[in-house]
Amino acid sequence: MGRNIHYPLIIVNLKTYLEAVGKKAEELAKISEKVSYETGTCIGLAPNFTDISRLSIFNIPVFSQHIDPIEPGPYTGHILAESVAEAGATGTIVNHSEKRLKISDIEVAIERAKEVGLATVVCANTTRVGIAVAAFAPSMVAIEPPELIGTGIAVSKAKPEVVSNSVREIKKIDPNVEVLCGAGIVSGRDVYAAIKLGSNGILVASGVIKAPNWENSLLEFAKAAADASGEL
Amino acid sequence: MGRNIHYPLIIVNLKTYLEAVGKKAEELAKISEKVSYETGTCIGLAPNFTDISRLSIFNIPVFSQHIDPIEPGPYTGHILAESVAEAGATGTIVNHSEKRLKISDIEVAIERAKEVGLATVVCANTTRVGIAVAAFAPSMVAIEPPELIGTGIAVSKAKPEVVSNSVREIKKIDPNVEVLCGAGIVSGRDVYAAIKLGSNGILVASGVIKAPNWENSLLEFAKAAADASGEL
Amino acid sequence: MGRNIHYPLIIVNLKTYLEAVGKKAEELAKISEKVSYETGTCIGLAPNFTDISRLSIFNIPVFSQHIDPIEPGPYTGHILAESVAEAGATGTIVNHSEKRLKISDIEVAIERAKEVGLATVVCANTTRVGIAVAAFAPSMVAIEPPELIGTGIAVSKAKPEVVSNSVREIKKIDPNVEVLCGAGIVSGRDVYAAIKLGSNGILVASGVIKAPNWENSLLEFAKAAADASGEL
Amino acid sequence: MGRNIHYPLIIVNLKTYLEAVGKKAEELAKISEKVSYETGTCIGLAPNFTDISRLSIFNIPVFSQHIDPIEPGPYTGHILAESVAEAGATGTIVNHSEKRLKISDIEVAIERAKEVGLATVVCANTTRVGIAVAAFAPSMVAIEPPELIGTGIAVSKAKPEVVSNSVREIKKIDPNVEVLCGAGIVSGRDVYAAIKLGSNGILVASGVIKAPNWENSLLEFAKAAADASGEL
Secondary structure, three states: OOOOOOOOEEEEEOOEOHHHOOHHHHHHHHHHHHHHHHHOOEEEEEOOHHHHHHHOOOOOOEEEOOOOOOOOEOOOOOOOHHHHHHOOOOEEEEOOOOOOOEHHHHHHHHHHHHHOOOEEEEEEOOHHHHHHHHOOOOOEEEEOOHHHOOOOOOHHHHOHHHHHHHHHHHHHHOOOOEEEEEOOOOOHHHHHHHHHOOOOEEEEOHHHHOOOOHHHHHHHHHHHHHHHHHHO | OOOOOOOOEEEEEOOEOHHHOOHHHHHHHHHHHHHHHHHOOEEEEEOOHHHHHHHOOOOOOEEEOOOOOOOOEOOOOOOOHHHHHHOOOOEEEEOOOOOOOEHHHHHHHHHHHHHOOOEEEEEEOOHHHHHHHHOOOOOEEEEOOHHHOOOOOOHHHHOHHHHHHHHHHHHHHOOOOEEEEEOOOOOHHHHHHHHHOOOOEEEEOHHHHOOOOHHHHHHHHHHHHHHHHHHO | OOOOOOOOEEEEEOOEOHHHOOHHHHHHHHHHHHHHHHHOOEEEEEOOHHHHHHHOOOOOOEEEOOOOOOOOEOOOOOOOHHHHHHOOOOEEEEOOOOOOOEHHHHHHHHHHHHHOOOEEEEEEOOHHHHHHHHOOOOOEEEEOOHHHOOOOOOHHHHOHHHHHHHHHHHHHHOOOOEEEEEOOOOOHHHHHHHHHOOOOEEEEOHHHHOOOOHHHHHHHHHHHHHHHHHHO | OOOOOOOOEEEEEOOEOHHHOOHHHHHHHHHHHHHHHHHOOEEEEEOOHHHHHHHOOOOOOEEEOOOOOOOOEOOOOOOOHHHHHHOOOOEEEEOOOOOOOEHHHHHHHHHHHHHOOOEEEEEEOOHHHHHHHHOOOOOEEEEOOHHHOOOOOOHHHHOHHHHHHHHHHHHHHOOOOEEEEEOOOOOHHHHHHHHHOOOOEEEEOHHHHOOOOHHHHHHHHHHHHHHHHHHO
C-alpha cells in the first residue's frame, strides 16, 4: 500500500466533475485508501490540480491530470512538473484525449516528469498512437478509444483486440512499459476482461465518479482486478 | 485587509517560477499579508494552481493564473472555475499574455468566474485589446505590453500614454472596470507613476519574485501605491 | 459589379465542402457573377485557399477563409496576408467560429489585412464579441451564433434582437463597420429579414452549397437582399 | 523526371517567405525543373497553399506545407487533403516544427493523405519523435532539430549521429519509410554528408530561398545529392 504504484492499478480520473471537487475528492480518497487495503489492488486518483495537495496526505498514489512541457520560468497558467511533485503527486497523466499534446511536447513532458520523479501515464486513442508514444519510454500507456469514453461500453468488451494488440505491440517497442485499459469501463467484468487481455490495470472516470455508491463501485473494480491478476 | 480586494491593488504573479512554488509561496504570502497590514495597500498573489489552497489561509486575496471557459464535466487537465473557488481563490487572471485565449472563450471564462463569485483580471497587450475586453465587463483590465514583460522597463515609464489612454478609453466603455498596469515594473517609482497615470494598481511578476529581498521589494511597491493613491 | 465590395453583400463560405472544391468552385463563381449582374447584389465567395487564384479571374470579390497574424518569414503551413492578396483576394474572413483566434491575434490579423489592402470580415458568436472586435475597426463584423450554424434556423428569424442589438451597439463603437448576419440562413425570407433588421448583408455556407440548385438559391437570396435594401 | 517522387530528393520549403510568393514561386519552379533535368536529382517545392495550383503545371512534385486531419465538411480555414490534391500536389509535409500537430492528428492526417494519394513527409524534431511517427507508416520522415533551423549549421555536420541513428531506428520500425535530413543545410557539402549518413534526401528552406542565386544553389545541392547517391 502507500503512495507508490503497484499493479494491478486502477486510476480514477476525477476530471472536472463537480461531484469530485475539493472535500468530495477527499472523501473519495478516503474510500480509495480503504478499498486498496482490503483488496490489495492499487488505487490512484487524478484530481483537479487544486486538489492534489489535499489528497497527498492519503496512502494512495495521486496523479496530476496533465503537465506542460515546460521548465520553471515565466509560464503563467501552465502546469509545472515541479509544482505537481511538490504538491505530493506520484505521477501524471499525459496526452489525455481531452488534453491532447503535440508529439514533440509529449516527449518533453515525459522527460520533465522523469526529472522530478513523477511516473507517467500516456494516453493513446489508437494502437498505433500507443506504439508511437512507447518510443518515449513512459511508465504506462493507457489505451482509450475516445469514441467509447463515457459510453458505458468497455473497450475490453467492444474492442478486445485493440487491448491485446496494443499490449503486444507496445511491449515489442519497450517491455518495461505497462499498459492500462481505458474508456467505457463500468463493471467488474470489464476490469476482469481488461486484465485477462494483458493490460495491467485500468483508467476510469465516470464509471466510478457517476456511480451511485463510490465504495461499492471501487470494491467491485478492485476485486475484479485482484482476481484477474491472481489467476495469471 | 482580509481576502477581499480593495484598491490600490498589487497583484504578484508567481508564474511557474521555482522561487515561488509550494512552501516558498507560503513564505511570500506571509510577507504579503504583513506588508499589506503595514501599508494599507491590497496585495494579492497568483500562485501555481496546486498552491491556491495553501495560500487561502492567509489574509490576502489569492488569484488563479487562469481558468478555462468550461462548465463542470469531462474536461481532464482543465481549470474549472468551481475548483479554483473551492480552493479559496478570490479572483482569477484571464488571458495573460503567456496563456492567451480565443475571444469567445474570454467572454465565457468571465461569465463562469462571475457565476462562482471570482473577480476577474483580464490582461490586454494593447489599448485596443483592453477596450475590446472591457465589453465583457470584467472586474479589472491589466494593460501589459508583452514586449516589456520581464524587461525591467516599466510600461508606466516607457509608454505612459498607453496607460492613460487605456484608462480613459476603457472607462468610456464601462466605468466600473478598474485598470491595472503591468509589464516591466521594478521600482516604487514605476508603481507611483502607474497610479498617477490613472490606473488603480499593478500586476507584477519578476519585479518581485526575482528581487533580492521580497519584503523590501513589496514594501517599496506598496508604499508607493499608497502614496500615489493618497495624493489623488 | 467587379471585384470591389458593395452592399448589400452576400458572402458564400465554401468551407471545406467537397461540393465546392476546385472546378466546382469555379462553376459557383460563374453563377455568382451572373446572379450578381442580374440583381445588383454583390456576391463574394470564400473558397479553399488553394482555389483563391482560380476564382480571382471572375468579376466577384473573393475572400480568404482566414489569415494568420504573421509577417512574411519562417511560418510553414500558415496563411500569409501577402499570399492571399497576391492570389487575387479582395478580403478575408477572420475569427470564423470554426477557426477562432486569440484576441490579440485578431488585432494583428486585421492590421496585416489592412497593410496589404484586404477587406476584413470578423466573425462574432455573440453581440458582446461583436462589440469587442469592433474596437479593431474591421470592414465588417458578421454575427453568427454558432449554435445556429448549419441548422437551417436563421439568426434573423430565431434571434432577431441579436441582429438589431449588434448593429446598434457595433455602430456605437465604430459607425464605419458594416454588420453582416450569419448562421442558419436558408431562404430569401431569412435574407430579407436580416437586412430589415439593420445588417448590410449575409454570410452563408450550407444554405447555398448544399442547396439542390446553386443558381436558384443564389438568385432567391440576392433578390431578397436587393428588395430589402431598396425599401430602406 | 516529372511530378512523381524519386530519390535522392530535395524538397524546398518556401514557407511564407515573401521572396517566394506567387510569380516568384513560379520562377523557382522553372529553375527547379531545369536543375532536376540536368542532375537527375528530384526537386520538389512546398509553396504557400495559394500557389500550389500555379506550380502544378511544372514537371516537379509539389508539396503542401500542411494538411489538417479533417474530412470534407464544415471546417472553415482548414486545409483539406482533397483540395490540396485537386490543386495538383503530389505530397504534403505534416508536423513541421512551425506547424506541429497533436499525435492523434498526425495519424489521421497521414491516413487522409493516403486516401487522396498524397505522399507524406512527417517532420520530427528528435530521433525519438522520428521513431514514434514511423509507427504511422508515412512515406518519409524528415529529421529536423529545430534549434538548427535557419542557422546555417547543418544537422549532417553538427549532429551526424542524429541522422545516422534516426535512419537506423526508423528503418527498424518500418523499412519502407525514407528518411530526409533537414535544418541548417546551406552547402553541397551538407547535402553530400546527409546522404552519406544514410538519408535519402533533404528538406531545405532558407538555404535555398535566401541564397543570392537560386539556380546556383539548387545546382550545387542537386549535384551533391546525385554524387553521394551514385557512390553508395
